[in-house]
Amino acid sequence: MRHVLDIVDLSKEEIETLLKRAEDIIDHPKLYRDACRYKKLATLFYEPSTRTRLSFEAAMLELGGAVIGFEAGTSSSTTKGETVGDTVRTVSQYADVIVMRHPNDGAPYAAIQRTEVPVINAGDGGHNHPTQTLADILTIYKKQGRLNDLTIGLCGDLKYGRTVHSLIRALIRYNNVRFVCISPKELCLPDYILQLMDENNVEYKITDRMEEYMADLDVLYMTRVQQERFDTRAEYERLKDCYILTTDKLLTAKPTMSILHPLPRVNEIACDVDDDPRAAYFDQVAFGKYMRMALILELIDDAEKGNAAPERVKILTDKRCDNPRCITCREDLKPYAVNGKSGLRCYYCEALLK
Numbered sequence: 001m002r003h004v005l006d007i008v009d010l011s012k013e014e015i016e017t018l019l020k021r022a023e024d025i026i027d028h029p030k031l032y033r034d035a036c037r038y039k040k041l042a043t044l045f046y047e048p049s050t051r052t053r054l055s056f057e058a059a060m061l062e063l064g065g066a067v068i069g070f071e072a073g074t075s076s077s078t079t080k081g082e083t084v085g086d087t088v089r090t091v092s093q094y095a096d097v098i099v100m101r102h103p104n105d106g107a108p109y110a111a112i113q114r115t116e117v118p119v120i121n122a123g124d125g126g127h128n129h130p131t132q133t134l135a136d137i138l139t140i141y142k143k144q145g146r147l148n149d150l151t152i153g154l155c156g157d158l159k160y161g162r163t164v165h166s167l168i169r170a171l172i173r174y175n176n177v178r179f180v181c182i183s184p185k186e187l188c189l190p191d192y193i194l195q196l197m198d199e200n201n202v203e204y205k206i207t208d209r210m211e212e213y214m215a216d217l218d219v220l221y222m223t224r225v226q227q228e229r230f231d232t233r234a235e236y237e238r239l240k241d242c243y244i245l246t247t248d249k250l251l252t253a254k255p256t257m258s259i260l261h262p263l264p265r266v267n268e269i270a271c272d273v274d275d276d277p278r279a280a281y282f283d284q285v286a287f288g289k290y291m292r293m294a295l296i297l298e299l300i301d302d303a304e305k306g307n308a309a310p311e312r313v314k315i316l317t318d319k320r321c322d323n324p325r326c327i328t329c330r331e332d333l334k335p336y337a338v339n340g341k342s343g344l345r346c347y348y349c350e351a352l353l354k
């Protein structure tokens with residue numbers, strides 16, 4: 001079985017193929033309108049969404065397929081105590097592909113232990129959001145004309161911002177991509193992402209000043225402070241307005257710079273920036289649907305051909321994950337680990353096991 005839970009489940013070559021397919025869909029939509037006739041996509045959204053759920057649903061409908069699912073865990077049998085594994089095993093009797101969003105880190109790794117159809121991660125807690133990265137990559141490619149030789153500013157909540165984690169994992173595979181990580185120290189990147197950049201000799205700078213490297217950036221990727229992931233309201237209130245991009249802060253930016261944001265925004269980009277030709281975040285929304293169409297086609301095709309991908313090597317451990325947001329803290333799952341350079345990490349959420 002082939003799943004996409006992490007952007008690295010897709011090779012660089014496969015991402016290039018998806019980019020080309022998405023561009024072909026944009027140019028020739030009629031060629032694809034029956035491509036998924038008689039196929040069903042299930043959207044299991046345990047956490048709110050506008051773009052990801054509706055773009056997946058629009059993508060499947062535009063491919064001629066049908067959509068089933070739920071838009072909140074509260075409207076499913078989760079409220080009666082059903083586990084992710086049982087839900088996914090059930091839904092895989094009804095659908096050809098499952099798209100799942102969950103508030104807990106690593107939940108899709110619980111799902112794939114029980115599914116009978118491909119699973120796509122539509123965002124798990126503060127961990128990963130691989131299909132947002134597909135949207136981001138097409139946007140960067142369309143706006144900058146390349147995926148190599150880029151300086152990318154990542155600004156805001158880099159700790160809980162799952163889209164940033166997936167984007168870094170994707171782009172470190174391209175040549176000469178540098179990052180400027182702009183956040184307060186409380187919201188800096190998690191250790192496993194910093195370690196990944198170090199292991200891959202990726203050049204990155206860390207700053208808490210948005211304007212410090214503005215003139216160097218080819219892409220400025222803004223993010224929302226993720227209110228729903230904070231332990232206390234007071235901590236969120238203290239950090240929520242840490243960066244607000246206004247037109248005056250763009251004075252030193254390159255005229256060719258692209259401003260991205262996975263959306264939704266709260267106040268971190270002032271609305272008058274929307275009129276700046278560098279604002280690319282609503283194009284990013286549109287591109288997301290085409291990349292998701294390309295991905296659905298690819299996964300259904302793989303499933304029909306019986307193409308599989310090797311699963312990550314996991315080992316049973318007696319260590320428990322102490323990340324309170326990990327799916328293992330909510331459901332009784334086998335305590336699996338994966339080997340990391342600094343020791344065993346939780347198979348589900350990648351937290352270091354102590």
Ligand code: CP
Binds near residue numbers: 050051
């Ligand atoms: N970018 C993104 O994931 O948006 P939604 O939460 O609206 O799906």
